[in-house]
Amino acid sequence: MGDNRLMTITLWRRLLAEFTGTALLVTAVVGSGIMATTLSPDDVGLQLLENSIATAFALAVLIMMFGPVSGAHFNPVVSAADWFLGRRAGTGLTPRDLGGYVVAQVLGAIVGSVLANLMFDLAAVGFSGKDRVAGHLWLGEVVATAGLILLVFALARSGRAPAAPAAVGAYIGAAYWFTSSTSFANPAVTIGRAFTDTFAGIAPASVPGFVVAQVVGLAVGIGLLAALYPDAGAAAERVVVPTDEDATVNHRS
Template identity: 65%
Template sequence: MSASLGRRALAEAVGSAALVAVVVGSGIQATGLTHDVGVQLLANSLATVFGLGALIALLGPVSGAHFNPAVTLAAWFTGRRTPGGLTLRDVAAYLPAQTAGAICGAVLADGMFAKPLVHWSTHDRSAGHLWLGELVATAGLVLLVLGLGRTGRDRLAPVAVASYIGAAYWFTSSTSFANPAVTIGRAFTDTFAGIAPASVGPFVVAQIAGAVLGLGLVASVFAHPAPRQAAAVPAQGDPELAAPSRS
């Protein structure tokens, strides 16, 4: 990635803000249109899938489109000895940018729907089965993101990652936050997508544990990164999605 660190951090902040705005805003919209919880979740998940895929496609060439501290840390850990891999300086810029962006996204969504700009969520999510759901969701996400990189299929990230998150909305008990920054951001909105501040810590711990598990699965399933083949013609705008992203 040739963009400066400042531009990459800004892309991570903007992407994280837009992602949380999509998640929170679509949740508010859905609850205003129907009282059927299943339909609300369907609308919320579909909006997230489309929004996340578009954001990865747009910002991946700039920053890798992580929008997720768990993905950033996993990408740094696996690439720290690789030329061109993320450095600790990159991580130190990405993580606060993602978190600040996520908070701004929640505030923006509340503002668009005339809700209090900052209203701590009262949606308690403190339960062991929800933490297990977050562990599974995050492990699968890290396995997918890094697995795409190791098999040379980075260009599938917008579709593959968005599709996984959409599926994980439904097959995990927690509806797949799978992202510490998004989790923190969603504590700032007392709406459908919110999470009570007291529930944030255990969710983040489960997500970090899931990232570690995902790294273990990557090391077990994919022994070595796929070798890069020379292009038949000069590449134009060929982005390396160094560990491309996601929610």
């Protein structure tokens, strides 16, 4: 079991993990979308299948890679929920940490799109022309985001956080198909995807509506958690992936 000594992970290391993880996630989303349209140019359904499988697998692997360092949030709504739910128990992110996480995630998402564009010999930045402005798409984002928040914190609260890589990857992969919006569920990723005029892109003018819907989904998810798991905040420090028992991370360092 070890001596359970308290170790701290400095903020800059956690921010680097969030930046790198989010960048690689968006690279996977955008890059697999470009590859899908190249390999299956006349079949949109197959393109979405290829894109969703690559995204789900990449997300699971990235959570395992970076979870022990930063919690592998890669998502401002997850970080915001971690701060909000853990603030009373002193278990979640501090306000300073939250601000740093959000900035790192947004910058990482933009870099991820640029990297994917360059890998496929496209212009580094090509703003998307794909309009996604419609009430049913916003509703899809509310559903996708609320479900993600509920999943992540329910796993932590019930002691099943080690299953997060597989569970979160599976949820996002499935939500590609059961939501009208194909489940962005992430403000940082939404912003990043505006920087690529490819299969996974979203027009800059469509970004605010998606982000507002995701914030609403965050509120719905927190409300459901309050009803189903009233003490979910006590597990905020175990989101998304808990550290080893012998290296408990103090998120407030």
